[in-house]
Amino acid sequence: MTEKDYKLGTLCVQGIYNPEEGESRVPPLVQSTTFQYNSAEVVGDLFDLKRTGYFYSRLANPTVDQLAGKIAKLEGGIGAAMTSSGQAASFTAITNICSAGDNIIALNNIYGGTFTLLKASLKRFGITTHFVGLDELEQIPLIADENTRLVFGETLSNPNVEVLDIEKAAELAHKVGLPLFIDNTFPTPILCRPFEHGADVVVHSASKYLDGHARSLGGVIVDSGNFDWNQDRFPLLKEEDPNYHGLSYTETFGPAAYLVRITAVMLRDFGPTLSPFNAWEINLGMETLELRMEKHSANALKVAQFLEGHDKVEQVSYPGLKDDPYHELSKKYLPKGSSGVISFRYKGGLEETRDFIDSLELCSMVIHVADVRTSVLHPASMTHRQLTEEDQKAVGILPNTVRLSVGIENADDIIEDLKQALER
């Protein structure tokens, strides 16, 4: 099958797995750490990157590769590397081109885990971050200096569901020679393909909609192949690597330089590898990705409209709503739907909001978003409880903020559950 002629939904179901005569119809699970060879010379060439092949699953495994290939196709990239979690994907994607003394520019509304990674943990290794707001994109070229390596943002932010103007961010980053990295976890490539808008590298937490069933953690880094890494700004890719007999990634691998180094150095040395079993499960989940994203989006819009019209609800954030401040951007970047996450404020204080959440029956209370089951959480007393009220406010979390991840159940049942809890 020549996948490039197929639409996204077809790629989700059948993408890049082409069994030969008599082979299993569904992608097999190759649950093996290692692979057998009969020639020492061949194995030597594998180590020197002179030949490609599987030899140890920390670097590459057929089941993991199959999933990476499917996601790369869906995003329209030249290739992808899987990681053990979304956090591992962001960490690996960034540190593949950053060393101590370097800095990055990031949007300040990104996922809390990524925010802490940049603000605190990478700082310990001498990599610092300048944070900018969504309304301060023009700052990007002004803040950038010769040690800046990349710009990082989210298509649709977690948890506040704000839409980034990707084209504008890409243009401003490119103006000063920087690549734009996008976390595309909430839309998935079904709802938005950031490379079409100028992004250069895409990362995902595959633990969310890609897996879709709250079973397997995973992450992925996808390379568009469009960014020219052969610049003095990226010595880790351009200069000779003494650990591979002085090979230069840009010289040897051209547009794949960034991706090859992820496997050859980052997975080899740091080991944030995805397990074949998780890859196999995430692939199974992804077979229904298009169906699920359509249903998540349709359900979330109905639920958001219900909440908007209810007098026990103070405010609703969902870019699919006509009055949402990000509605115009959502029409451009999310024309097929705004995904399944809604943020809203209950009319009441911290205690009342907690009581409301406790009264929900169908909507389950979990620290997760983006799976088939509708789930709810109260950021002020759960995910963001370690922040002061002031810091919570700075990241858009008030005592009465509720984050709802709308599943694929019947929308009427979800609305009925919210209604009984709101009116209790």
Ligand SMILES: *Cc1c(COP(=O)(O)O)cnc(C)c1O
């Ligand atoms: C959950 C999440 C992550 C982190 O992913 P894990 O798989 O939990 O490590 C990163 N970015 C976004 C937008 C997320 O929602």
